[in-house]
Amino acid sequence: MSQQTSETPPATGQLDLAGEFLDRQTPLSRVRNVLHRYPAASPAIVLIIAIIAFGAINERFLYPNNLSLILQQVAVVGTLALAQTLVILTAGIDLSVGAAMILASMVIAQVSANNGVPAVPALIAGLFAGLAAGALNGFLVTRLRLPPFIVTLGTLNIFVALTLLYSKGATIRGSELPELLTVTGLPISIGDVRITVGVVVMLALYVVLAYILGKTAWGRHVYAVGDDKEAARLAGISVNRVLMSVYLVGGVILAIGAWVQIGRTNAASPNAGVDLNLDSITAVVIGGTSLFGGRGVVWGTLLGALIVGVFRSGLSLAGLDVLYQTLAVGVLIIVAVSVDQWIRKVRS
Template sequence: MATATAPADFDVHKQDSLGLRVQHVLHANPVLGPLAVLVLAIIAFSIVNTRFFSAPNLSLVLAQVTVIATLALGQTMVILTAGIDLAAGIIAVFSGVLMAAFCTRAGMPGVLALILGFACGTAMGAINGFLVTRIKLPPFIVTLGTLTIFLSLNSVISNSETVRGSDMPDLMTWTGSTIPIGNFRLTYGSIIMLALFAYFYYALKQTAWGKHVYATGDDIEAARLAGIQTPRVLFSVYTVAGLLYAVGGWILIGRLASASPNVGTDYNLDSITAVVLGGTSLFGGRGSVIGTLIGALIVGVFRNGLQLGGVEVVWQGFAIGLLVLVAVSLDQWIRKVKT
């Protein structure tokens, strides 16, 4: 009897060992999973439609991803601390509307309007940080409340009217200008976005602030006992996120060649989707900005590829939602490696 069951036992142990190795590799390198999904998606869509891998189409995908990726960068900081920011999209849109108002109504030069717009976005993020750290409200409730407040103020200040790019200084729409690289066209907004990702990759990996962000998200009480000023870290994270959302608002103006108060209804969920697909844990303490960039590209590639394939919009959303569920389930499985 023992001889008959030995091969089966061996196979089970071999499978368990393989699963554990994969689990450990993905835990140590959370970017590998999203990167594999992105590569497979690009290959699949290139086979389905040869236009997908053309330079003009890839230029379009990157331009479409740029705003979401910038917002997702700020969202990554928040989620790394085990929080969430439901106001990311409206802060970006509202900041853009304020920049346009400073130019057209107050007659400010583009540079001053841009600086004040960034300051307003930063202040909105700081309000979220204050409510989370000082009033001790849950991030979900705080950002849900400020989402509604900023949405209302956005409508009041803009009168629900769109400001055309031609009515603003060239600086406001500069991010939509392109640099030709053969048939590929790279926008200045995309360059800014990539530069921000490079900077925050360094900041999170190489600076004390970055290490404190990870420690706070992994175990806030342990971080506090280790001497980390966790309220200060959380406040800085929401404030920096607000600034990044404002930069996203500027890029959005260039993308649309206008400042519209009626866009960005899906930006909040899209930014969270990009972060989750990029391997950043919703429980905090694990993830990277490189993964977020890959996650944003996954969203853009899937939507563009499905559109080229003639798939209806409703089923495009279905596919993205399914990806999110798979990503969260995978994160839960990977986290078990600690236990």
Template sequence: MATTATADFDVRKNDSLALRVQHLLHANPVLGPLAVLIVAIIAFSIVNGRFLTATNLSLVLQQVTVIAVLALGQTLIILTAGIDLSAGAIAVFSSILMATFCVDAGMPGIIALLLGFACGTAMGAINGFLVTRIKLPPFIVTLGTLTIFFSLNAVVSNSETVRGTDMPSLMTWTGNSIPIGNFRLTYGSIIMLLLFAYFFYALSRTAWGKHVYATGDDAEAARLAGIQTGRVLFSVYTVAGLLYAIGGWILIGRLASASPNVGVEYNLDSITAVVLGGTSLFGGRGSVIGTLIGALIVGVFRNGLQLGGVEVVWQGFAIGLLVLVAVSLDQWIRKVKT
């Protein structure tokens, strides 16, 4: 009897600890990704001493900048329980349009840039219109526009890369950097950080942000509470399109060119960053800070594994495994009893 009572006590004690962790992660979804990032940085710095050098860390930040901006737009959509498979296509097509406006149409850099932003915004608005007005599932809509935008991208560019030297300096300005010792901070990374700061405020301090969370948590309840969920959904897809276009501008600076042959993996990378950052695929829970951490996790893992001599195929395996763990953890956290 005594042994059975002790065993029952141990089970209850273990359950209590698990529940405390579950409640903690439910209330603070950023803690899990932050812990993963810290552990990864420590592990890779032990494996290879070059990992923590200023030169390498600046490289990691540059590599994740475009993905982080796309993931920011993806976060807005996933918070509403949607998905956007056309993020990379819009970014690359916007970059090609900007370059084409400059080189072929002879437009000044600022005009070409603004027109590129407008085109990206319009592409996002098309997604939003099909989701909210035609009532098509986001997965189907963005899967279709993914193919459409990549096809138009090939038509407009003739599958040819536009060199940065043929464009106004404004188009490649985001690739310029500010030296901080051996660390180099690009203007593209600065823009990315400012965007995250703005949307952190917008989602946490404005009525629009609260409506985004409410729509993703329970769209019907939000509608009954007076929230115009259709407008909220249309707005997030439209704003995401603008963010993707900004990502396209940063991409030009990163590559010092506008290439139609990049971005195939950007869609999945942006979703990966959002998931690793603790944002729920079921909507209504997550934060842009988590997304930034998720993008850094992807960059740190790929860079660290590369420095460790791990083959590319196993780098993808590691990232995929992280995604599965993150989704499983999300489902467990959502079961918390409040």
């Protein structure tokens, strides 16, 4: 008697139905998938709506001089937010960026004004100050394995104290500095809009960093470390080396931000930029970069910085008290984090 072998035919009808069920998406889930794929989409939509709304409330909002002022105000925060973006992409946070930038600005100004050093060596001294600040944060995070939040909370106070001790609390005016150190405050006319050299420097940094993060192996490693450190380690990525490099690159960006800050205010003050640490985090979060790491783009950060500037300007022109401006920014942060949590649930 011959043994017959038979295979059970696949229930193709059932599989097709199951596939159709899994592939079925609601309009809301499609929106979530799009926002997951394009992190800068949500801040872009918010920015467009805000501009239209504030322009309708007060026509002066759309005047070239007001738009110019918003761009100039964004220059410093937008630069700091770049350094903050790198850290947050690795699932960390840096509470010391503003304090480190002010320290670097005082080093630049003090070395030039009080020691008679030319502008270029003074800028290099500021660059080393920024690198030292980044190296300290990176060392404590990678070697001592301390949480970035605690590390940068501590170095925030260290940098503030060092700045006051080094500068003796004195402000150095732009008239005491070489022209190169204040050139970032010079206006540039583009039609009816007047921006500054500092805005151009900030935009150049965004172009460079966008290319590095999107087109280089280092950029892919930054995203991998932020997405899953253990998986990145198993894939052969030196996690500590990537983290240290992130803080060092951030230190360089902070030094450039110090140069932009000196030109923006035409002075170097140890008491400047009290809210810059939180403003940089706000720009990054509103810009769609996930606080959990591994997702976000630098252009979203720029949009986030612009959103904060637009809201503050628009609410001011609407006649609302500055407290309502702060309230609006706080609401934006909570909404942005909530949207991020919702987007992270997307089915991969």
